[in-house]
């Protein structure tokens with residue numbers, strides 16, 4: 205059976221690694237690894253040198269696992285120095301295709317091709333006005349970007365042999381685990397820290413991709429501004445998603461500052477599943493457990509009933525929390541939503557896709573509470589969380605990890621999973 209590469213995804217905020225093996229019916233998980241990268245914004249106490257070396261240190265931690273160390277690996281790049289472009293020209297003999305694509309690429313790639321690694325995928329031949337046309341995706345990646353990643357992985361003891369881009373690895377992971385039928389169109393949205401990878405799969409053979417330079421950092425920033433917290437605190441609160449009504453905090457809070465955030469939720473009222481809530485419920489602050497003595501998961505309005513009932517939220521608290529989450533999401537991810545809407549419109553208006561049937565969200569930011577409902581409402585497309593491990597046999601390794609660990613981690617591992625499906 206074909207040997208698979210180990211998949212290593214070096215993100216802005218963490219390194220993710222996946223090792224898979226093929227089984228009769230699909231894939232089984234051999235190992236998974238993740239290590240945070242300390243970043244200056246969230247760790248101002250760290251020296252510049254420690255920050256510069258943080259990606260290497262994270263990779264070294266991942267390489268402690270013998271499933272990854274020294275193994276041939278597939279890695280990916282993303283961001284502004286990756287240029288995926290659609291091309292189309294009248295059908296020509298197979299032998300001339302590569303030359304023609306190179307010529308096309310020169311016209312449409314925004315940097316010097318002498319500095320780029322180039323690859324392409326051809327879609328099935330299509331007919332246009334009675335004539336056969338060749339269509340596909342050509343991808344140019346700036347060599348400096350590749351070299352930087354390659355040297356980093358080598359320094360950490362990996363053997364980088366397969367190059368990919370985040371968006372195509374994502375599409376690969378989805379197609380291999382969920383499968384695509386001929387007529388459906390699925391948008392995968394992988395929301396990381398600095399970047400969001402968008403892959404639109406139209407049937408099993410056509411994929412359209414782009415990276416958008418925004419992500420979970422914007423949520424941390426919004427939380428920091430709206431609630432008057434410094435960035436490290438805001439990042440921590442975001443991940444713990446602890447909100448409390450303003451009234452319950454001594455001395456009020458950020459009522460005035462919050463006005464903008466509340467206004468930003470306009471237009472959200474008709475979202476299915478979200479009942480509009482009374483005005484005044486939208487003034488919340490994030491609870492800092494250092495100040496209150498509460499621990500993550502404690503009820504935020506009534507500690508006694510929390511203990512008695514064993515529940516973290518009453519129905520009312522839940523509604524208030526949703527409102528606070530909504531305000532933060534609208535404030536932080538409004539631009540991302542517009543970019544995604546524009547992308548959908550672009551492909552639909554050019555009749556490249558008929559519509560988007562569903563959205564699957566992944567990446568660390570997809571864990572933010574209520575984000576699926578927010579995307580569903582804003583995009584008008586059914587939206588669900590995507591955990592690529594859901595259709596991978598994890599039985600062989602699940603015992604190694606705490607309960608729910610793989611379910612929690614899965615949505616962040618989509619790119620690494622797609623890379624781990626690459627054959628050597």
Ligand SMILES: Nc1ncnc2c1ncn2[C@@H]1O[C@H](COP(=O)(O)OP(=O)(O)OP(=O)(O)O)[C@@H](O)[C@H]1O
Pocket residue numbers: 214215216217218219395396397398399400419420421439442443444566567568569570571572573616
């Ligand atoms: N429970 C959570 N709730 C909200 N956000 C979270 C949660 N856990 C992690 N995040 C956020 O997810 C982001 C990291 O996600 P991910 O690992 O997919 O990004 P990355 O690959 O490191 O970054 P990028 O792809 O942008 O370079 C961070 O912004 C982090 O704050």
Ligand SMILES: [Mg+2]
Pocket residue numbers: 214215216396397619
């Ligand atoms: Mg990422």
